[in-house]
Amino acid sequence: xxxxxxxxxxxxxxxxxxxxxxxxxxxxxxxxxxxxxxxxxxxxxxxxxxxxxxxxxxxxxxxxxxxxxxxxxxxxxxxxxxxxxxxxxxxxxxxxxxxxxxxxxxxxxxxxxxxxxxxxxxxxxxxxxxxxxxxxxxxxxxxxxxxxxxxxxxxxxxxxxxxxxxxxxxxxxxxxxxxxxxxxxxxxxxxxxxxxxxxxxxxxxxxxxxxxxxxxxxxxxxxxxxxxxxxxxxx
Amino acid sequence: xxxxxxxxxxxxxxxxxxxxxxxxxxxxxxxxxxxxxxxxxxxxxxxxxxxxxxxxxxxxxxxxxxxxxxxxxxxxxxxxxxxxxxxxxxxxxxxxxxxxxxxxxxxxxxxxxxxxxxxxxxxxxxxxxxxxxxxxxxxxxxxxxxxxxxxxxxxxxxxxxxxxxxxxxxxxxxxxxxxxxxxxxxxxxxxxxxxxxxxxxxxxxxxxxxxxxxxxxxxxxxxxxxxxxxxxxxx
Numbered sequence: 001x002x003x004x005x006x007x008x009x010x011x012x013x014x015x016x017x018x019x020x021x022x023x024x025x026x027x028x029x030x031x032x033x034x035x036x037x038x039x040x041x042x043x044x045x046x047x048x049x050x051x052x053x054x055x056x057x058x059x060x061x062x063x064x065x066x067x068x069x070x071x072x073x074x075x076x077x078x079x080x081x082x083x084x085x086x087x088x089x090x091x092x093x094x095x096x097x098x099x100x101x102x103x104x105x106x107x108x109x110x111x112x113x114x115x116x117x118x119x120x121x122x123x124x125x126x127x128x129x130x131x132x133x134x135x136x137x138x139x140x141x142x143x144x145x146x147x148x149x150x151x152x153x154x155x156x157x158x159x160x161x162x163x164x165x166x167x168x169x170x171x172x173x174x175x176x177x178x179x180x181x182x183x184x185x186x187x188x189x190x191x192x193x194x195x196x197x198x199x200x201x202x203x204x205x206x207x208x209x210x211x212x213x214x215x216x217x218x219x220x221x222x223x224x225x226x227x228x229x230x231x232x233x234x235x
Numbered sequence: 236x237x238x239x240x241x242x243x244x245x246x247x248x249x250x251x252x253x254x255x256x257x258x259x260x261x262x263x264x265x266x267x268x269x270x271x272x273x274x275x276x277x278x279x280x281x282x283x284x285x286x287x288x289x290x291x292x293x294x295x296x297x298x299x300x301x302x303x304x305x306x307x308x309x310x311x312x313x314x315x316x317x318x319x320x321x322x323x324x325x326x327x328x329x330x331x332x333x334x335x336x337x338x339x340x341x342x343x344x345x346x347x348x349x350x351x352x353x354x355x356x357x358x359x360x361x362x363x364x365x366x367x368x369x370x371x372x373x374x375x376x377x378x379x380x381x382x383x384x385x386x387x388x389x390x391x392x393x394x395x396x397x398x399x400x401x402x403x404x405x406x407x408x409x410x411x412x413x414x415x416x417x418x419x420x421x422x423x424x425x426x427x428x429x430x431x432x433x434x435x436x437x438x439x440x441x442x443x444x445x446x447x448x449x450x451x452x453x454x455x456x457x458x459x460x461x462x463x464x465x466x467x468x469x470x
Contacts, residue, residue: 017259020251052287053375053404054396081376083403104406106341106376138403139376140288141316141341160395160418161289168318168373169288171339183395189424 031110035149051156053138065093096123107142185214266345270384286391288373300328331358341377420449
């Protein structure tokens with residue numbers, strides 16, 4: 001029926017894609033390593049939060065800042081495609097915050113975060129922080145390939161999204177330190193198996209730390225705050 | 236503090252990225268136009284479903300097939316990064332289904348869908364269909380740039396994700412025909428403003444048709460099924 005649909009990407013384009021992708025990732029890695037040194041010179045440990053849109057990254061940060069925003073020097077870098085909405089929400093908590101907009105790209109990259117770090121420093125008297133949160137663009141795929149210079153990478157999946165998500169988005173779990181199941185206060189309304197989600201995530205990455213949080217209801221927040229305090233103390 | 240972090244993408248890499256991206260999109264558009272002819276030769280109209288992971292695309296399809304899977308000749312192309320899970324769910328409904336796995340890519344493209352169309356035809360005696368659903372990879376960003384040859388493009392946002400999503404992911408809404416709010420049976424549990432979501436979506440694209448659906452509870456399903464019947468009748 002369809003002898004004429006033989007449109008394919010040419011070998012030439014294909015090899016150019018590989019070449020460009022490799023240069024991009026190499027440049028990103030070089031900057032990410034410098035970002036890590038930069039963050040350490042600021043006295044801080046940095047956490048990269050990755051999830052689908054609406055999994056509760058900003059809500060987690062709001063409730064975290066309510067609990068420890070006055071005891072620790074916390075800075076937040078917000079990544080979005082457009083709008084200042086997330087930064088506006090965090091700004092109300094009274095901590096330094098920088099909004100980075102990617103203008104279309106589905107992930108933050110290290111050069112952009114480098115600019116964010118400088119902007120964050122300008123909001124602090126001595127440029128020193130204990131903890132820097134980097135909230136990535138809402139996307140469960142693209143951010144996985146781009147090291148931003150963070151020390152810890154947390155993948156969030158919310159209960160309404162379904163417990164099949166680790167198996168369906170494996171790459172994202174390979175490079176993470178922690179898998180956080182969010183909105184656990186909604187478990188009774190959804191067909192979500194905590195067991196399935198945990199097992200699949202650990203099959204992909206046996207070293208993952210696993211947390212379960214329902215931030216607005218306070219579920220699992222004590223464990224989360226202890227983890228942050230230990231992380232800061234260890235650096 | 237950070238005079239040495241001057242790592243940037245070189246102008247040479249930058250211009251290669253633009254060049255490669257343009258060739259890719261041109262090749263995709265050429266194939267998408269052929270796919271559209273191909274789908275019409277199959278007698279069908281095709282719908283491209285785009286959303287974040289876990290917004291309810293597969294669940295919507297399951298309930299749609301329960302209602303009209305026996306009255307219409309429906310084929311389903313499932314797009315995922317890995318796993319056959321979604322195709323397995325749809326296969327139980329007794330309709331032809333093809334699983335496409337992208338092996339890492341965050342969206343389907345027209346050359347891959349072309350292969351899917353041929354595989355779908357082989358599951359039908361005469362290669363004819365009324366309706367072809369293409370369920371894209373769960374992602375609210377990447378699929379927006381890739382025409383697959385569909386006739387209608389539907390963007391789904393579920394109530395648990397939040398009503399700020401149209402404003403935060405504008406590109407995705409520009410190219411759509413329909414904006415569907417899903418999981419509306421959960422409205423009383425979430426701080427989701429249907430009004431805000433609708434207004435923001437219409438501000439981005441005034442021609443959008445808007446639907447509200449809670450598929451498992453049957454909410455809005457009559458309107459959805461009528462829309463599909465009219466779509467098929469008009470082609």
